[in-house]
Amino acid sequence: MTDVTEQLLKDTQEHVDEEKRRVEKMGNRPWQPWIDAEWGFRNHWYPALISRDMPEGSHKAVQLLGEDILVTRQNGSVRAIEDRCPHRGIRFSSRPLFYTKETITCWYHTWTFDLDDGSLRTILSSPDSKVIGKCGVKTYPLVETKGVIFIFVGDIDPPPLEYDLAPGFLDEDAVVYCSDPYDIASNWRLGCENGYDPGHQFIHNWSEMCINAGMHTSYGYTSSKKEVLDTTRYTEEECGPKGFTRKVEKTTFNHTAEIPLKDGSVQQLMLPLARGKSDEELSALTDIIRLGTVGLWMPCSLKVTTFPVPHCTHYEFYVPKNNKEHTYFQFGVIHTQDSEEAERWLGEDGRVMWEVPAVKGFTVDDAFARAEMQKFYESEDGWLRERLFQPDVELTMWRKFASKHARGIQTEDHVKGYFSR
Amino acid sequence: MTDVTEQLLKDTQEHVDEEKRRVEKMGNRPWQPWIDAEWGFRNHWYPALISRDMPEGSHKAVQLLGEDILVTRQNGSVRAIEDRCPHRGIRFSSRPLFYTKETITCWYHTWTFDLDDGSLRTILSSPDSKVIGKCGVKTYPLVETKGVIFIFVGDIDPPPLEYDLAPGFLDEDAVVYCSDPYDIASNWRLGCENGYDPGHQFIHNWSEMCINAGMHTSYGYTSSKKEVLDTTRYTEEECGPKGFTRKVEKTTFNHTAEIPLKDGSVQQLMLPLARGKSDEELSALTDIIRLGTVGLWMPCSLKVTTFPVPHCTHYEFYVPKNNKEHTYFQFGVIHTQDSEEAERWLGEDGRVMWEVPAVKGFTVDDAFARAEMQKFYESEDGWLRERLFQPDVELTMWRKFASKHARGIQTEDHVKGYFSR
Amino acid sequence: MTDVTEQLLKDTQEHVDEEKRRVEKMGNRPWQPWIDAEWGFRNHWYPALISRDMPEGSHKAVQLLGEDILVTRQNGSVRAIEDRCPHRGIRFSSRPLFYTKETITCWYHTWTFDLDDGSLRTILSSPDSKVIGKCGVKTYPLVETKGVIFIFVGDIDPPPLEYDLAPGFLDEDAVVYCSDPYDIASNWRLGCENGYDPGHQFIHNWSEMCINAGMHTSYGYTSSKKEVLDTTRYTEEECGPKGFTRKVEKTTFNHTAEIPLKDGSVQQLMLPLARGKSDEELSALTDIIRLGTVGLWMPCSLKVTTFPVPHCTHYEFYVPKNNKEHTYFQFGVIHTQDSEEAERWLGEDGRVMWEVPAVKGFTVDDAFARAEMQKFYESEDGWLRERLFQPDVELTMWRKFASKHARGIQTEDHVKGYFSR
Ligand code: FES
Ligand code: FES
Ligand code: FES
Ligand SMILES: [Fe+2]
Ligand SMILES: [Fe+2]
Ligand SMILES: [Fe+2]
Missing domain, CATH: 2.102.10.10 (Rieske [2Fe-2S] iron-sulphur domain)
Structure with a gap:
């Protein structure tokens, strides 16, 4: 190489090295256990099969x-x-x-x-x-x-199952419709994060359920810091489930947006399904969402109330299968003492009101998004190199929360059986 | 993590570390060369192709x-x-x-x-x-x-082929019927061990040959220590093949077994094909096995006499293809001076009396078993973590014998050509 | 193991170690940057898509x-x-x-x-x-x-595109017929080397273009050291493309060869398509090749003049896709001011005179050869273990030339994005 090209190479290398040092320095994040938990959290309960x-x-x-x-x-x-x-x-x-x-x-x-x-x-x-x-x-x-x-x-005496389940699931009057679980080529942590992530709502503009309902969803939910604090409730009593919940009521659903252009003008955008509708009509379509809450629960589940219909609660689990795949379990739950209503829910009603819209028409888009993140997080040091922004604080809240309440971290040694599983 | 979960993690880790130390300590087994011989034994003869x-x-x-x-x-x-x-x-x-x-x-x-x-x-x-x-x-x-x-x-002056073959195969009057070799996704050493393993006979209850013959096989052959010593003959003259042979005559074939139950009672078991037969009938069916011998020979072959018919000897080789596959060669051999009998053997007789029963109807079950062991031995440190029991002494005899008589160990460096192959 | 086998093992290992030391010592070759450039040369222009x-x-x-x-x-x-x-x-x-x-x-x-x-x-x-x-x-x-x-x-201010292209391609009167690029499972450097390699001409005896044209190609082109020096022209002005070119005029095309036999006799060989033809006829068939030149150009391209017809110039690029594949771009170029001729070239003429013979009937054989070299170079330390001979000096000339003129080397860190790509 000429002197010039050698100098160029050297300069480049210095930048590379600098960047690596920067990243390594950041290595010990406040949510390090979350980063380490590639294989899952040990000493927890997980759904494994449908009866x-x-x-x-x-x-x-x-x-x-x-x-x-x-x-x-x-x-x-x-x-x-x-x-x-x-x-x-x-x-x-x-x-x-x-x-x-x-x-x-x-x-x-x-x-x-x-x-x-x-x-x-x-x-x-x-x-x-x-x-x-x-x-x-x-x-x-x-x-x-x-x-x-x-x-x-895990290895310890198991705590009660209810400590590892979002509240309500085990209630005596809870009637649980189970869909067929399936595997997704994505680490389980990307499941948790996608599910709660307020910004990810944008992807549901591609969801059949929303399109068929004429629902305009949003460009992503947003909340001020104050609103996040106001509406997030932690559950962390020693004897009970651990999780936190956001009330959606104060969330803003943006159905318009704009992109500033080079010539100083602005390109106005509006979600297709919002066009030509009055504000009242738009509110009516999203009011059901405002009623609800979304919560993340240890070790790996999401609970969404009033979804997709007011009397239904949606539970889903991102169960670590191994370090590259998770198994996606989804449940549609109603509460009723009426045995006929219960029977109808486990038959046609659950299918029509929950499974087809929520599982076939909505969360498939989440599954797609999780798998799309896998390359970056698996092969490109994504956990260290991601560039978070303010709304992601709701995710880092979870990362710290999970790091605090995890009963243990699964390692490859456990997998190989070094500690008699 | 809370103090409690940190303590839990730490405790778990200690157990894991302890277990790893235990295993590592055992690392240097009495048959270490066998454990190292992932790619095969170098400086030996192997069957490679059928003429x-x-x-x-x-x-x-x-x-x-x-x-x-x-x-x-x-x-x-x-x-x-x-x-x-x-x-x-x-x-x-x-x-x-x-x-x-x-x-x-x-x-x-x-x-x-x-x-x-x-x-x-x-x-x-x-x-x-x-x-x-x-x-x-x-x-x-x-x-x-x-x-x-x-x-x-290998690299040395090759010793005579007969040093690496079980006796009889090269005899002038040996007539050799060759079946088509095939590859099995299993390390070659699992081939040797499965073939000789007295306990593995249980898997042949699934073999078509046994089922079609109404033969009840067994829950596994057993022998006392004395019987093993009495019936095993070593062959290790410097100039000649190296191997050892077990006479089956003193082996016990169990066709009944029992499982103790929690309530103090016992569940009696009997192999389906043994049911309703008298002791004489049962003996008659297994007498041919008692006539025989089974032997393991350097570097990777098995010889079974009087199998599957009295005048036939079965030879098989687990040839290392690479570190994850072996090629399975099988031969049905009779000894005769009668050229017409020889010709018949190489035609219809060998096919009907040996190939269809032994190769298609029996050893396919061995091939299945070997492949099933591969994950544990390849990815889960099986060679260090297996838990042997008394009957496996016949396998560790072989491991030590082979470790003693191997002329060399193939390494990945050889494979890459570092020593001009 | 016996003492004898232990000694054998030890001796073998010594040879292996010696060979490894020998290779490692040679590790720092005069063209080390070429060896390091598994992922390509950084800070260069590459064809990426067809308009x-x-x-x-x-x-x-x-x-x-x-x-x-x-x-x-x-x-x-x-x-x-x-x-x-x-x-x-x-x-x-x-x-x-x-x-x-x-x-x-x-x-x-x-x-x-x-x-x-x-x-x-x-x-x-x-x-x-x-x-x-x-x-x-x-x-x-x-x-x-x-x-x-x-x-x-790359990272630097890009020099003009023409610095990274073989001369002529960008000429105002150059008319460029583009074939469809395709991926080849071979490192890009094997592309450069195969394309220029004078000895590789032998593989084109399998090329449909040659066979259909009754052209006998050769057992490999040869040149004396003097002829190489006489006919190779370097282009390395600071402001311009970097490359070198061989005029084919002095190259010898061997269409006969011989193999000495053990009994002292010699087996004469002649290329099938050369048989029965007079010297004049043979010369006539290869004269077009003699008119031409072949050149290698930074960062990864080949230029062949008068190929496959006198007024056409063939350009091809071995673009590093990743470290195991390259994308093969090929172009047939004529120079003309006549817009009708240009139009004809971009239509039927280019297809019939260049694409079908050169791309479909000739360079497919190069693609095959490059993929066949991949195992050795990728998994068997080929870059260190190859055994070059005199004609390969034309390749090592290129390796040194490229090592000198490369503006940088792509690393896996760049790929992962450690230096913002
Ligand atoms: S905007 Fe979040 S991944 Fe692109
Ligand atoms: S009993 Fe031997 S592997 Fe299970
Ligand atoms: S002669 Fe060149 S690779 Fe064989
Ligand atoms: Fe979602
Ligand atoms: Fe068997
Ligand atoms: Fe070529």
Whole structure:
């Protein structure tokens, strides 16, 4: 290289180095545990399966926080055990053998485990082996309720399930319509952040539900600092769920915007579905949103009230499957003591009033947005290089909140089984 | 995080660290060379191709221990050379040019190599180049016999082929029926271990051969320590094959088993095909197995006598293709001086008496089992984390034996060509 | 292992280590910048798109030197900006929003950027945000000419486009026929080297153009050292394109060759299409090649005159897409003042006289050859382990020349955006 080009190269390198130093210095963010929690928060409850997908005698292999788990229903009750034989690592789930309702037998060398505590109860070919009783697989605490199977991933005595659920879900009169969960190629944290993010509302201008309803949504919700403080309520009693909630009433929905042009003029913009409508008509269309609240709850869920219809509450979970995917669980909940109304909700009503509009017509756009963020956050040091702006304070509030209330952080060592899962 | 959760995290981490230290301490196992031999044992003979797949003038690219090799038959004789031009790395096999029976010419810049010693004999475009005679590719010692092409991968003067083959295969009166080799997504060592593993017999309850024969197989073969010692014979004369053999006669085949239940009762189990048969009938069905022997032989093969019919010996090889796959070679062998019987064996008889039952109906289940073990051994430190039990002593005998008799260990450096292959 | 095998292992390892030391010592080659330039040369112009693929209002995502770039045409003029929102990394191109001709709006949170300088002009939902004006994306200098969109990737003030183009391309009377670019799974440097490499001509014996023309090509072009010096002309004035050119007139085309055999005899070879032709006929067929010149030009292009017909000049570019792929751009150029001839060239004539023979019938074989070299250069330390011979001096001349004239080297840090692209 010529002297000139060498100098150029050197100069460039200096800038690169400087930038890297700048970023590294910022490395220890106030929400560092959130940045570290690539594989999820350990010692929490997560939805794992829908009850209707687990009839008597069935089994399913699932992955939670990178851990392979086998779930089965025997004699009516559901159990979850590590899907990995301690002997030589075989996955039980590839040929599961339930010779009794109490046990699972490994299809390779007949080690037979207790479904309740995971202990090695016997070996069919070697009933006198000394290893019997001294060995086992991890079993996972499990609660089945409201048509959902929840699993606790961790090492500690599990706190009550309700500590890890947004309020209302477990109410006696809550009637829960479960949609089919699906996997998204995006880290679970991007799920939490997208769901609550007030600015992301703009993407719902592409949502079928809004378009079909003639609803103009917005260019993004905005709130002043004062409004955020006024309308956000923290829930962090020691014995109970942890989360926070924004009342939407004070949020501003912008349906107009403008772009200043070089010639000094301004390009006025208006959302297509807002055009030609009076202010009253526009308010009427968004009033239902104003009634509602949106909340984030530990470890990874969102609760939206009065959505998509006034009497329905929407719950969704971004369950860490591994470090690159999450499983998206969504539930439409009403509260009623009327058993006929409950039955109707679990049938046609839930489908028509919640599942089709909310799941098929609205949150699919969120799923798209989360997957689109993955490259930057996964391969381009996004957690360190993002450039946040004022409205993102509602996200950093969550990051700090979650960092504070997390009961632990899942690591790759846990995934590999270094700590017996 | 709160103080409580920080304490929890710290405690968990300590357990993880402790477990890692425990495993690392055990790192240096008595069979460490076996653990290191991910890419195979260097300086050994391996079956590479079946003769019938190599007619005059043909060529095939194969991979052995991660090395790319081109095999061709010219003037009747088969040669094997490094499939990588020293000039700029081109694979000859993507457009092989045999302008003479003695040479191969690289299709990129016409470097022309001697098929016998690999030396650069000429360059078509530059016959006066100084590099001619000073450069070459590796050639691989090769023996073609019994319809099989064996290749020696290593650096030393190859010992006789028979040192790396189970006895009998090369006998003058051995008639060898070769099935089509295929690749399995599993490390080669899992092949060796699965094949000999007495406990693995349980998986053959899923084998078509057993089911169609009404044979009840077992919950796994078992032997006392005394029986193992009594029936295992080592072969390790300096000049000859290295291996060991178990006579099956003293092995116990369990066709019943039981699982103790929580209420103190016991669930009795019996293999479906054993039900309703008298002891005599059951013995009759397994007597043929008792006649036999099973042996493991350096570097990576299994020999089973009287299988699947009394006069047939089954040989199989788990040839390291690379560190994640092996190529499965299987041979059905009879001994006869009668040329008509030999001919029948190589035609219909071998197919009906050996290939269909043994290859299509039995060892496919072994192939499945090996691939199922791969995740644990490859990604979850299985070689350090497995939890062996008493019957596995027959495997650790092999691990130590192989560690002792291996002539070398293949490394990734060899694969990349750092030592001219 | 026995003592013997341990000794063997040790000896082998010593050879491996020795070879590695040898290679490492050679690590710092005279053309080290070339070896380091896996991702391309920074601070240069590259063809990025063909104008006809970019009608008014359209947009395309391209990758250059690993950088994701969005190109759009607005109000007739083409702009190129970083395809990555500084806010949270979203790719604009997955849902590009051009609400004005001057701007692009991110579909996630409405950050709106100036297409000219990349600055954040406004945020639709937060027009008062403090981040406006303090943030932006990289914009790429761009020149559209001769039906091609060229983009400058780097940090410095871009020198004139003509400094990075082989002479003639931008001439006023140059008429440029553009074929469709395509991606090749090969590092861009292998493109440069293959294109100029005199020995590679042998591969064109497989080219349809040669076979259909009855042209016998050669076993590889050869030249003595004196002929190389005599016929190579360097162009390296500070203000202008950098490159060098070989006149083909003194090149020898070998259409016969021989292979010495072990028995002392010699196998004579002659290219099939040369057989039965007189010397005059053979000369006539290759005379057109002798008229021509072949040149390599910074940063990554080849210029061939009188190819495939006397009045046509062939230009091609191996544009680094990322470190494992390049995009292959090819152009057939004539010089004429006659507007009717120009029009004919851009229509039928260019297709029949240049595109079908050269692009479809000839350079596809180069594309094949480059992809075939990739494994060795990418995974087997090819840049250090290749074994060059005398004719390759024409390649090392280029490697040194390019190392000298490169304005910078692209690094993975640039790709990740550590230096704002
Ligand atoms: S791997 Fe499960 S019993 Fe052996
Ligand atoms: S790569 Fe084989 S001769 Fe050049
Ligand atoms: S990611 Fe582009 S505006 Fe937020
Ligand atoms: Fe949303
Ligand atoms: Fe088997
Ligand atoms: Fe070429």
